[in-house]
Amino acid sequence: MSLVYIGLGANLDQPQQQLEQALIELAQLPNSTLISHSSLYHSKPIGPQNQPDYINAVALIETDLTPLALLDTLQQLEQDHGRIRKRHWGERTLDLDIILIDDQTINSERLTIPHPFAQQRSFVLIPLFEISPQLVFPDGTALEQLLTELDNDLIRIRD
Numbered sequence: 001m002s003l004v005y006i007g008l009g010a011n012l013d014q015p016q017q018q019l020e021q022a023l024i025e026l027a028q029l030p031n032s033t034l035i036s037h038s039s040l041y042h043s044k045p046i047g048p049q050n051q052p053d054y055i056n057a058v059a060l061i062e063t064d065l066t067p068l069a070l071l072d073t074l075q076q077l078e079q080d081h082g083r084i085r086k087r088h089w090g091e092r093t094l095d096l097d098i099i100l101i102d103d104q105t106i107n108s109e110r111l112t113i114p115h116p117f118a119q120q121r122s123f124v125l126i127p128l129f130e131i132s133p134q135l136v137f138p139d140g141t142a143l144e145q146l147l148t149e150l151d152n153d154l155i156r157i158r159d
């Protein structure tokens with residue numbers, strides 16, 4: 001059994017609804033339990049600026065799925081949301097990224113864990129801090145430390 005943090009992002013087709021629906025679907029994953037999730041946040045696009053703002057959130061699940069089985073399941077969920085991906089680092093209807101799996105480090109063809117850009121992205125770190133302020137990355141970096149070096153440019157959506 002593993003504890004897994006999943007980053008959610010969307011900026012097309014009513015992104016807030018995409019994320020709310022995705023959270024319901026994460027709660028229904030096979031052999032898994034949704035433990036908690038952050039609020040939803042508005043964020044400015046990282047990468048090309050000529051695309052809509054994003055909605056982002058982070059969820060924590062407990063799962064018996066292997067990392068690759070979980071990846072397959074999340075990619076299927078993205079497809080079910082009619083994932084359109086027009087270009088690299090471009091707009092999408094739903095993006096589900098595995099951020100962390102316990103304190104594992106994985107470098108395989110399909111999967112790099114921790115997510116390679118997680119430590120630089122406020123749209124991951126700020127929602128993560130909301131649900132796990134004490135979190136430490138497998139390389140020993142404290143989440144709290146990363147946040148002191150970062151602009152908080154996210155706007156939390158009231159629920």
Ligand code: ROI
Binds near residue numbers: 048055
């Ligand atoms: N920018 C923001 N703000 N949120 C995202 O989820 C996101 N996802 C991406 C890129 C294109 C890098 N930019 C993003 O994949």
